[in-house]
Amino acid sequence: MKVLHSGANSSAGQNRENIRQHNLSIIMSLLYKGGTLARSQLTSVTGLNRSTISDLVVELEELGMITQAEAVTSGGVGRPSLTVSPSANIVAFAVNPEIDATTVAVVSLSGEIIAKRRYPTQIQPAPKEAAKIAGELIKGLIKELPPKTRVAGIGVAVPGQIRIDDGVVRLAPHLNWVEAPIAAMIQQQTGLPTWVDNDATVSCMAERNFGSGRGASHCVYLFAGSGGIGGGVVVSGVQLRGASGYGSELGHIKISDSKKVDFSGLTGTLEALVKRDDLLEAFKLFGATDDELDVEVSNTKDPKAIKLINTQLDHLGRGIGVLATIFNPQIVVLEGFLDSIFKFNKERLLESVRASSLNSAHDGLVVSSGELGTRAVLIGAAGLAFAPLIQDPSGTEIYKLTKVSS
Amino acid sequence: MKVLHSGANSSAGQNRENIRQHNLSIIMSLLYKGGTLARSQLTSVTGLNRSTISDLVVELEELGMITQAEAVTSGGVGRPSLTVSPSANIVAFAVNPEIDATTVAVVSLSGEIIAKRRYPTQIQPAPKEAAKIAGELIKGLIKELPPKTRVAGIGVAVPGQIRIDDGVVRLAPHLNWVEAPIAAMIQQQTGLPTWVDNDATVSCMAERNFGSGRGASHCVYLFAGSGGIGGGVVVSGVQLRGASGYGSELGHIKISDSKKVDFSGLTGTLEALVKRDDLLEAFKLFGATDDELDVEVSNTKDPKAIKLINTQLDHLGRGIGVLATIFNPQIVVLEGFLDSIFKFNKERLLESVRASSLNSAHDGLVVSSGELGTRAVLIGAAGLAFAPLIQDPSGTEIYKLTKVSS
DNA sequence: GCTTATTGTTGTCACAGGCAACAAATACCC
DNA sequence: GGGTATTTGTTGCCTGTGACAACAATAAGC
Numbered sequence: 001m002k003v004l005h006s007g008a009n010s011s012a013g014q015n016r017e018n019i020r021q022h023n024l025s026i027i028m029s030l031l032y033k034g035g036t037l038a039r040s041q042l043t044s045v046t047g048l049n050r051s052t053i054s055d056l057v058v059e060l061e062e063l064g065m066i067t068q069a070e071a072v073t074s075g076g077v078g079r080p081s082l083t084v085s086p087s088a089n090i091v092a093f094a095v096n097p098e099i100d101a102t103t104v105a106v107v108s109l110s111g112e113i114i115a116k117r118r119y120p121t122q123i124q125p126a127p128k129e130a131a132k133i134a135g136e137l138i139k140g141l142i143k144e145l146p147p148k149t150r151v152a153g154i155g156v157a158v159p160g161q162i163r164i165d166d167g168v169v170r171l172a173p174h175l176n177w178v179e180a181p182i183a184a185m186i187q188q189q190t191g192l193p194t195w196v197d198n199d200a201t202v203s204c205m206a207e208r209n210f211g212s213g214r215g216a217s218h219c220v221y222l223f224a225g226s227g228g229i230g231g232g233v234v235v236s237g238v239q240l241r242g243a244s245g246y247g248s249e250l251g252h253i254k255i256s257d258s259k260k261v262d263f264s265g266l267t268g269t270l271e272a273l274v275k276r277d278d279l280l281e282a283f284k285l286f287g288a289t290d291d292e293l294d295v296e297v298s299n300t301k302d303p304k305a306i307k308l309i310n311t312q313l314d315h316l317g318r319g320i321g322v323l324a325t326i327f328n329p330q331i332v333v334l335e336g337f338l339d340s341i342f343k344f345n346k347e348r349l350l351e352s353v354r355a356s357s358l359n360s361a362h363d364g365l366v367v368s369s370g371e372l373g374t375r376a377v378l379i380g381a382a383g384l385a386f387a388p389l390i391q392d393p394s395g396t397e398i399y400k401l402t403k404v405s406s
Numbered sequence: 407m408k409v410l411h412s413g414a415n416s417s418a419g420q421n422r423e424n425i426r427q428h429n430l431s432i433i434m435s436l437l438y439k440g441g442t443l444a445r446s447q448l449t450s451v452t453g454l455n456r457s458t459i460s461d462l463v464v465e466l467e468e469l470g471m472i473t474q475a476e477a478v479t480s481g482g483v484g485r486p487s488l489t490v491s492p493s494a495n496i497v498a499f500a501v502n503p504e505i506d507a508t509t510v511a512v513v514s515l516s517g518e519i520i521a522k523r524r525y526p527t528q529i530q531p532a533p534k535e536a537a538k539i540a541g542e543l544i545k546g547l548i549k550e551l552p553p554k555t556r557v558a559g560i561g562v563a564v565p566g567q568i569r570i571d572d573g574v575v576r577l578a579p580h581l582n583w584v585e586a587p588i589a590a591m592i593q594q595q596t597g598l599p600t601w602v603d604n605d606a607t608v609s610c611m612a613e614r615n616f617g618s619g620r621g622a623s624h625c626v627y628l629f630a631g632s633g634g635i636g637g638g639v640v641v642s643g644v645q646l647r648g649a650s651g652y653g654s655e656l657g658h659i660k661i662s663d664s665k666k667v668d669f670s671g672l673t674g675t676l677e678a679l680v681k682r683d684d685l686l687e688a689f690k691l692f693g694a695t696d697d698e699l700d701v702e703v704s705n706t707k708d709p710k711a712i713k714l715i716n717t718q719l720d721h722l723g724r725g726i727g728v729l730a731t732i733f734n735p736q737i738v739v740l741e742g743f744l745d746s747i748f749k750f751n752k753e754r755l756l757e758s759v760r761a762s763s764l765n766s767a768h769d770g771l772v773v774s775s776g777e778l779g780t781r782a783v784l785i786g787a788a789g790l791a792f793a794p795l796i797q798d799p800s801g802t803e804i805y806k807l808t809k810v811s812s
Numbered sequence: 813g814c815t816t817a818t819t820g821t822t823g824t825c826a827c828a829g830g831c832a833a834c835a836a837a838t839a840c841c842c
Numbered sequence: 843g844g845g846t847a848t849t850t851g852t853t854g855c856c857t858g859t860g861a862c863a864a865c866a867a868t869a870a871g872c
Contacts, residue, residue, distance in 0.1 A: 011435070014860090015860055016860060016861085018420075018425075019420045019424075030417060045417050047418055048829075051831080051853085052828080054851065054852070071838095076848095076849080077849060078849020079848085080850080218649040235644070236641075236647075240642075240733070243622070243623060244766070244769075247732060247734035248734075249764055254661060254724055255661065256662065266761075266763075322661075323732075325655050326653060327646070329649055356672065360567045361655065420829095423859095429859095457820085477869095482817090483817045484816085485817085485866095487818080
């Protein structure tokens with residue numbers, strides 16, 4: 001529950017401690033995103049001296065955050081470089097409360113989902129219930145983890161507007177949550193430090209770090225499930241959050257004069273015009289999962305459905321066009337049923353994007369499906385818990401399992 | 407013509423030289439934005455030690471970038487702190503080619519316009535003409551400057567899409583420029599290093615550093631003149647440029663199904679719906695300046711004109727609503743005739759903003775007039791030339807006048 | 813005039829990264 | 843298979859930079 005988006009006080013001076021922390025942090029960040037890297041890669045990427053990298057890596061190894069391994073003799077002249085990997089013993093828990101279920105996952109420091117539990121609920125859980133479910137699932141998972149495992153903390157992805165400073169859900173319409181201090185609740189259940197953020201925002205981070213948007217400095221992410229359209233944006237490598245943390249609500253941008261209304265009461269927004277429920281109705285597929293809907297969309301021959309999809313594609317393209325004009329990103333990543341309709345007729349979407357953005361904005365723009373699918377939100381949520389660790393490897397506590405269960 | 411937006415390579419390691427440069431840079435940046443500051447303020451803001459600040463300030467003084475002065479005994483216990491000011495001898499030239507004139511100004515390191523020359527042209531100048539006009543004006547201004555003056559370089563603000571890496575104007579529709587290497591042209595005329603950027607972008611920087619947006623980490627700037635609507639955005643304290651530098655074209659975001667077309671051929675965009683020419687026509691004020699139009703707007707009793715203004719306010723509010731939903735900024739700054747109609751009926755605009763954005767986005771949002779007016783673009787353009795100086799005070803050359811005239 | 817508070821100055825220190833020299837481990841060439 | 847070139851890890855030493863402590867300087871309050 002510390003301040004996560006530490007504001008990057010640009011007027012702060014730097015001293016020697018900062019250097020060390022910064023350099024340790026950069027190595028951890030590279031390993032987090034890149035998995036296993038050779039020491040020589042670290043030297044070339046960071047521009048630091050061999051001896052310095054050696055020193056830093058040794059310190060990280062002593063902290064238990066990384067492991068070194070013999071070089072794999074994979075071509076190249078000269079002595080093989082040692083490989084460095086993020087420790088397999090460090091994990092974080094990801095929590096994702098949704099309308100019909102609460103999901104918890106164990107995610108490793110290298111961004112892999114080790115285990116996953118889904119707890120279905122009849123109706124949307126109240127914050128306390130969700131916290132209790134999450135707590136129980138986490139306690140169950142802890143028992144199954146190897147004893148050497150250490151935990152960075154818990155990251156919670158919530159479909160709503162979050163005050164990330166103290167982990168309070170200000171408003172989550174689909175869950176019917178208002179001013180819910182979910183971080184504190186889960187922290188009380190588990191004894192583990194807990195961070196919360198918007199589900200689309202963390203998914204965007206995941207796709208940027210591990211998925212389609214890998215390496216992009218400017219990336220727009222659009223994600224749609226039963227709860228409308230969420231969005232995330234990376235600008236100059238930094239997640240856009242806004243002054244109060246309520247930014248990048250890309251589903252609620254107004255793109256039309258239409259009187260159709262979205263979940264927040266706004267008319268003519270992207271979310272109002274590109275609605276999953278409309279598609280479900282066209283297919284008479286009430287209560288279907290994203291996968292079922294995806295199959296239906298890709299196979300349909302129904303002219304009415306096709307017309308609806310095309311209309312949605314036109315609207316989606318307009319929304320993407322607006323975002324491209326504003327952000328000029330390298331890539332736009334689509335997830336959920338937005339991806340389904342994109343795959344149905346890519347050219348139509350791209351044509352709409354071109355018609356509603358400047359040439360300079362859509363020239364070279366890549367529109368792409370998300371690689372991570374439903375894993376994105378969990379990997380991204382876990383990233384919230386890893387963030388402090390990566391930012392200050394030597395000054396952040398990692399919890400042992402014994403300590404947790406007490 | 408170096409790379410300006412140096413991409414802030416986030417994976418770069420830090421060494422001792424970087425520290426020094428960073429700390430020198432931070433002090434220069436604080437002084438650039440803040441004018442005169444006490445040494446004690448520098449220590450508290452940067453968090454650095456007194457002795458370190460002393461050392462850094464001495465170095466900057468030896469570089470001729472700042473001057474120290476005796477403390478003004480203005481209350482407070484204890485020994486008065488020395489005050490530090492950016493050197494009054496360092497200036498940059500700002501160039502702003504427009505449809506009907508090319509303007510050149512001399513701007514001091516503290517952001518003040520020392521001198522200004524406007525050279526009217528019958529039609530929009532070709533790039534070469536504009537470069538020649540700028541060169542002549544600059545040479546004239548150099549003769550009038552005190553001999554001790556030193557020049558950081560030239561910053562050019564152009565209404566169009568700029569490739570800032572090499573200072574080429576990719577497209578400036580209103581000037582009818584295509585692929586114009588304006589930086590190289592002006593550099594050849596003057597012998598001074600020259601940087602180019604979009605006019606709205608640099609104006610945004612100016613308002614953020616010296617005007618209404620002072621201190622805001624997230625700021626949206628909308629600026630409108632005869633050449634349509636331009637925009638600039640600051641996200642987490644960093645200017646939004648996009649992956650290729652063509653971002654923040656806020657005038658061209660599509661907000662309506664209207665078939666009205668803007669200068670780029672896009673329909674239903676902010677620029678298509680909020681048009682200065684429409685206002686001029688309503689007032690029969692063809693060829694009026696912004697000031698004349700402003701007076702007319704504020705005094706009008708013509709119901710037709712009022713209706714038009716209100717319609718424009720509604721559209722502008724919708725555009726601001728979209729931007730607020732996306733960026734969640736602290737402040738939106740309006741300039742040019744956008745400011746004129748805003749002042750005509752502030753409440754109507756704000757109502758429209760509220761109707762087209764989430765509560766969380768417009769709660770606490772400030773919509774404000776620009777403080778700098780027509781000075782913004784010049785101060786901002788000069789900032790382009792100061793940027794390298796501020797980023798690396800000890801490694802950036804400043805040119806003497808004698809060297810320039812040769 | 814004394815105390816308290818704040819700031820500038822000076823000399824010393826510690827720490828982190830650079831660097832050079834050497835060792836180790838590979839590929840390539842003959 | 844041996845020699846060479848190339849790359850990387852390791853070690854010891856060096857240097858630059860900021861922190862720190864002690865002292866001096868300057869102000870306000872009593």
